[in-house]
Amino acid sequence: MKKVGTFIAASAAALLAMTGCSTPGATTPAAGNNDSDSYSVGVTFSDLSNPVWAELVQEAQEYGAEEGLEVNYVDAQNSAGQQVTQIENFIQQGVDAIIICAVESNALTDVTLRAQEAGIEVVGYTQVLENYDAQYLVNAYDTGYANGEAAAAWINENYPDEPVEWGLMDLPRFPEIIERANGIKEAIAELAPNAELVATAPALTAEEGVTNAENFLQANPDMKVIATIGGGGAVGANEGVKSAGISDYDSFGLFGIDATEQEIQNIINGEPQKTSISLGGGKAHGRTLIDMTSALLNGEEVEKDQYMPVEVIDESNAQEYYDEVYGG
CATH class of the missing domain: 3.40.50.2300 (Response regulator)
Known part of the structure; x- marks a missing residue:
């Protein structure tokens, strides 16, 4: 059974320095290449200088390594246009799933629909998408x-x-x-x-x-x-x-x-x-997003709208x- 592939940068600084680039060491799959025993996953975040999201990707990297996962990441740096281009690139690469923390959800309506039409699972994070297969949201x-x-x-x-x-x-x-x-x-x-x-x-x-x-x-x-x-x-x-x-x-x-x-x-x-x-914390969110994506790709039933816990510390x-x- 295939597993989700992910590799995500270990720090916000590295992410910002590599905007729009594949993570060093990650393998970019050829379009339509699904012959290996892993899935390819693209991740685009609105702004990886956010410490919570930096924490998230660090945990996702560690958790992904435990699970034998691979990923390509990009940082949209708060540019909706850049994020659209990033998702288009993921579609062209033939990834199996895309995880999106949107800069502007409305700007992604067309491109996320194209991703779904190409058979790509779309997973949203924090910002509500119009076209998605599952999303992890804040109340x-x-x-x-x-x-x-x-x-x-x-x-x-x-x-x-x-x-x-x-x-x-x-x-x-x-x-x-x-x-x-x-x-x-x-x-x-x-x-x-x-x-x-x-x-x-x-x-x-x-x-x-x-x-x-x-x-x-x-x-x-x-x-x-x-x-x-x-x-x-x-x-x-x-x-x-x-x-x-x-x-x-x-x-x-x-x-x-x-x-x-x-x-x-x-x-x-x-x-x-x-x-x-x-709200569960960046570490927990990284694990949850990988688990949700993995379940989708493995044909498991996934609750479409999931919400983070709220606890006063x-x-x-x-x-x-x-x-x-x-x-x-």
Whole structure:
């Protein structure tokens, strides 16, 4: 029985350096070549500088090696046009499956249909596709609401009788992330009515998170809370809060999503970050995507729409989570 082939780059830096290229050491199959005992899988991600997705591909590489898998990867670097070209190249190469984290889902409608018509399995990740065989998604609003709920609880515990200014790091170019941000805002408005949103700025990477946090606090020195839609922004914001001169970490609350390794370490260490929402983590996602793709290619029944778990990680369970997920 054939197995899914995958090989994915071990770091975001390498991925960015090799944009549009096959992974070193990976074997690019000839179109229609299905005579070997493995499947070929193409992977295209919207932006592999995202630390969660870098973690995902590292785990997928290790898990794939255990399973004897091979892959070609490409990084779209937030270019929808480039991603279309990447998928067209995968079709021409005759891959058996394509895993897609879309830059713009609407831009992929035609090319994903062509992939399916060519007999290629299409697996979506985080962004909803119109044409797909299976996809692994975030329940965006509920995830955001859980983050806002944690922030509101902290506000009510630490500042129950005074106005609290807070900032939001969002990413409005993705519809699903807009829903995540809406969940954050609505939870805080509902559960901590003394809180006022005074600043917003987009953040995907840690670098953006540092800059945003510094700017937020320079413009709003009384700000007590920052919520982010992802782990990259949270990791950066944690450093930005400190570099902005906040030394009493108990007085400031940072709330993230993704539960990356650095986020969890920051929570354990008592730094500004107080909670993060785990969606299973990059490592688990890498394994899930490979398992879903393998099942499709082997003719097994696969639930078409699958959703990531939502779990709040705070000081009460951060060490346990770290030990379980990251092998502390």
